[in-house]
Amino acid sequence: MVQGVHSSVSATLDLAGCLPEFEVGTARSLWATALPRLRSEVGADAYRAWIEPLRLVGLDNASVTFGAPNGYAVARLTTDYLHRLQARWSALDPVGRRVRLIVADADMIHANSSLVQEANDDDAELGLAGTSAEPVELSASAKTFANFEVGEANRVAVAIARGLAEGPGTGDLVFFHGLHGVGKTHLLEAIAGRLRETSPKKRVLLLTAQRFLNEFQSALRDRETGPFKAAVRGADILLIDDLQLICGKSATQDEFFQTLDDLISRGRTVVCTADVAVDGLQGLNSRMRCVLQGGFTAKINEPDFELRRAIARRKISELNARRSGFDLSEEAIDLIAARITGTGRAVEGAVKQVFAASTLIGREASMEVVIEALSGNWSPPEKSVPVETIKRRVAAFYDLSLEDLVSQRRHRAVARPRQVAMYFCKRLTRRSFPDIGQRFGGRDHTTVMHAVKRIEELAAEDVAFAAELQEIGRKITE
Known part of the structure; x- marks a missing residue:
């Protein structure tokens, strides 16, 4: 069982009556303040999936307790987001309470249903410009230089990043590029975190290019670009992730070019990342291309065998710290x-x-378990499982009807279970992609191929989802 997961909430103090009302009100205010900052740190999709459903359900002198809707959510939060929740809460709470996560029952969720909605209403009023009057606060990020494994694939990029973090030069422009997942974002967060420690008076602004695009377009719609420009151009160090996302957006590129020109001319530092080299950025205008080519450029390659071993060891250590014994x-x-x-x-x-x-299902990490996990968790059974059995048990697991699985509905609550069912149909039967597609409302074979690929990707990225797949697989084959 994941640390912090409880089968009931009887041991948790309800907010009402556990502490003086002013402390309860303060806790709610702190959470409302933390939410928009957490959304900025983890991204909109992760925020909606994992942070937004949390409810403040308990408070005492030593801890603050948040309720999640189910055990899978608690497992995912504990593995990937608890350190962020704790860092953000600790930065705001003068008492320094420890953050606890539990599974909250329906009554408790209902009793606190207004809390996060109120916080979200406040958050909706806070854009980039709304928080930019003061230096941007960065959490004690888990992504630091200390936990970034260095090898031949990334040595040059790390050296440049460390140099920037220890003492950025005058008018530096740096461009890191490499495939998704090689560590570009990690380096940006490491730079930001180190600068926060060594140069607390500097304004460090870390944004995705998508956030830059969204905020700029919002400012254009409102005809109030002044606050946006002041916020971004007021940075001493501007860090922009995934620059390729603004390629082809002419107005946004023009604004970003002017931002670069303004910052660099005043001796500020700008660091950008993208998934390809400058020459490979499709839709990048000539002015932007020229400026980026004039800066420092470093490629981050895929890790070699030794670096992959080091990365694996590091991740094992991190998971062991959160769940002793792994x-x-x-x-x-x-x-x-x-x-x-x-x-x-x-x-x-x-x-x-x-x-x-x-860990999550109580099995030791033997070589057998490792091989099983790396091979996709299950091997096709000797006897093919009927497609209707797979559909019925997947539907039951997600509390859907068989009609939902074969319908044309695209809502995520239906689309994801449908993909899971298609995935198992391919893994546990000898049916072809076209045949499976026909059994899911006459869908094209490419839809099934995409579903299988997507579920495999999610299982590799999301420990809670991988555990969920294993449970469904057992239910199908038992």
Whole structure:
């Protein structure tokens, strides 16, 4: 069982009456303040999926307790987001309470249903410009130089990043590029975190290019671009992730070019990342291309075998710190490093799959478990499972009807279970992609192929989802 997960909430103090009302009100205010900052840190999708459903359900002198809707949510939050929740809460709470996560029952969720909605209403009024009058606060990020594994694939980029973090020069422009998952975002967060420690008076602004685009377009619609420009151009160090997302957006590129020109001319530092080199950025205008080519450029390559081993060890250590007792043998680490030849994130995903297979469902991390996890968790049974059985049990797991699975509805609550069912139909039967598609409302074979690929990707990235798949697989084959 994941630390902090409880089967009931009887031991948790309800907000009403546990402390003086002014402290309860303060806790609510702190949470309302923390939410928009958490959304900025983790991104809109992760925020909606994991942070937004949380409810403040308990408070005492030592801890603050948040309720999540189910055990899978608590597992995911504990593994990937608890450190952020704790860092953000600690930065605001003068008492320094510890953050606890539990599964909250329906009554408790209902009793506190207004809390996060109120916080979200406040958050809706806070854009980039609304928080930019003061230096941007950065949480004690988990992504630091200390936990970034260095090898031949990234040595030059890390050296440049460390140099920037220790003492940015005058008018530096740096461009990191590499495939998704090689560590570009990690380096940006490491730079930001280190600068926060060494130069607390500097204004450090870390944004995704998508956030820059959204905020700029919002300012244009409102005909109030002044606050936006002041916020971005007021930074001493501007860090922009995934620059390729504004390629082809002419107005946004023009604004970003002017921002670069303004900052660099005043001796400020700008660091950008993208998934391809400058020459490969499709839709990038000539002025932007020229400016970026004039800066420092470093490619981050995919890790070699030794670096993959180091990344695996690091992830094992991190998971062990959150869930004592999780470990892998050197033989198992070598197997992961040999089998997973992609990015560092893919290696981490493989370790998390093993973690899900062992820790979350109470199994030791033996070589058998590792091999099972790396092979996709299940092998096709000797006898093919009927497609209707798969559909029926997947539908039951997600509390849907069979009609929902074959319908044309695209809502995520239906689309994701449908993809899961297609995935198992391919893994546990000998049906072809076209045949499976026909059994799901006459869908094209490419839809089934996409579903299988998407579920495999999610299982590699999300430890809670991997555990969920394993449970569904057992229900189908039992």
